[in-house]
Amino acid sequence: MTLSFDFPGGIYPPERKVRSSQAPLQRATLPEQVSLPLRQHSGRPAVACVNPGDSVQVGSLIAKRDGLISANIHASISGTVTHVSGHDIQIESDGQDTWDTLAPLSWRDTDARTLLARLDESGVVGLGGAGFPTQVKTRVIVRHAIDTLIVNAAECEPYITADDITLQRYPDDVLEGAQLIASLCGAKQIIIGIEDNKPEAIAALEQAITRSQLASVTLTVIPTRYPSGSEKLLIKTLLNRTVPSQGLPADIGVLCHNPGTLLAALNAVRAGQPLVERIVTLTGDAIARPGNYWVRLGTSMETLLAQVGLDTDRLSGVVQGGPMMGETLDTLQRPVVKTTNCLIAATQAELPPGPQESPCIRCGACESVCPVQLLPQQLHWYARAQDDDKLARYHLFDCIECGACSYVCPSHIPLVEDYREAKSRLRHQQIETAKAEHAKHRFEFRQARLAREEAEKQARRHARLAQTKSPTSNNRADATAQPASTAMPSAAPQTDLRSLRIAQSAAKAAVRKAEKVLAREAQQAPHESHEDLETQLATARENLKVADLQLAQARENTQASTEESP
């Protein structure tokens, strides 16, 4: 199938992929030691479950996932754990490379629950860059009906060839992995989207599809244009469906997976091999032997680059990820993690430092290349002015941070940096507002509790008073109670009673309302915590108790005064 649709904007940066795609896929030498961060994925960091001194094998579980969106982490070399901290686990190699794999499964005759549990155990996450746990992504069928699985092989960023090589070397396995995930999420069709600058991978895939004789798989070759590999744009290109603003592809029945992820998922099921290594593109002019390498997770970038002949004299900076969306590293003492797809060791001539930023001249070049049709120059003004309402109105959160606007800007304004900062600031504000709201509810609950305690104390005092009074009041008029009841005008207790009754019914209504809101929210989002709503309900209940006590007391008072008055 060659039918494809179009997305607006986009740019054509120099590709520079040939350098790393020519060399065959190789294995990097086993590292002497690895440092495995506990947070290699999106969501919460994993929790370490080993202690220093423990001996581990390749694939031994060393950190368990914490909460729903998190992933297990496994030892990537065999040896001894030397260091465990809140951020990472370090392992010293014994040079043996003994494996500790799980039992192999045949996915065609295994039920979905076992397969999902296997993906969960194996710590498979999206290897394209975001690192979202694969098993969680597959579980979206609980809420959304999925009809299409898209294999995102576009790889539109310059330099990176990891997916290209994966498809050239393991086309059948990627296809089988796609079938595995498609059967798990109930997708009827599988579409592979690939840019036309990867002819070898396309040929390999075509052969694999012919071999497998699958009718449900289509290969769509799309024109090379950055950023066609962005999830939302690829869906638009392949299916002509638009992901709603701030929505997910699952909202329109689509799941996207990277070829590397599919391969890792298949290995986890078929070979019982947890995610302990990945294919990384090592490229850049400062490297003597660029290419793609199977690298154990946790390998230090410094040793890895030294292996492929890093020329430190010519090196001007190392970029992790692609040149458009990646980040420049300030140190090489960092480990390769699950989301490291590419390391570019660039020379000064290759990626020269950006020229000095000049003021925006409102040329509109950024607007015409923006693939999601935002107004980058407006966002730029509002982000610098911290005008949050306007940023929301111009849909800042729909920006995919592709960097096309910064690339074409004649004033060399680092636009994406501005957007990232504004996004983080807004997220931070949201957290702070939620925290303030939480504190408010707790304060209100405390006030209500103190009022209730006070009312109870009053009631007890009243009861004691009535007890001591009752045996004497029949014989002679009580000296202390009498002036109190006569001092009040007879109408006052009545109006008092009435307002208390109103207060009590208002408190009752508040409790009912709080219960209703909590029940509704609990039904809509059963997995989230509704602590604030629960506090509100508890506050309303306390208030109701106060109103009840006060009303009961006032009733007794009026009864007593009516009994005494005749």
Add this chain to the structure above:
Amino acid sequence: MSDAVSLWGIASAIGILTGLGVGFGALLGAVSERFKGDDHPLVEQIDALLPQTQCGQCGYPGCRPYAEAINEGDALNKCPPGGEATIQALADLLGREPAPLDGEAPEELQVAFIREAECIGCTKCIQACPVDAIIGAAKQMHTVIEDECTGCDLCVEPCPVDCIDMLPRSTPLTHWQPVISPAAGVFASDRTLAVRGAE
């Protein structure tokens, strides 16, 4: 002529207009009662702008009482934890002139920390905490729940053994931290080269 101003004519006109008035009035009243929106009285709106530290530095026992006082005409500048931003927001909401802050804004967010070895278990700080963020019991060690603490420092004063410190609030790595230096020269750098290559 006398027909035009007949008593019947006037009476019927008054009757019809009164009837219409009463009818529509009743309709509007019923509709406004039936479709009542969530009303946010001014006090609620003011309260929403306050930082909810419940510290009492404004002279009122909590943020809500101060919001009520502002609604009754009290000054806007009595909230040090909120700082200038809160004064500005309140001034915008109420259409009043912003005044400079009465007091000093804290430089960083803080939380209370009890040096547990020194705590004698007197429960005084528990009673002082406006958001129930301290747990403990009489003659037992107390401790502060960091996530619930608003940093109001109301617990520091009542402590008879001075074992409570105000420490800067720790931010987990997952939280946003200001980006100081944008990475140099990754973006927009290929272009210059591409242009050079084309030439």
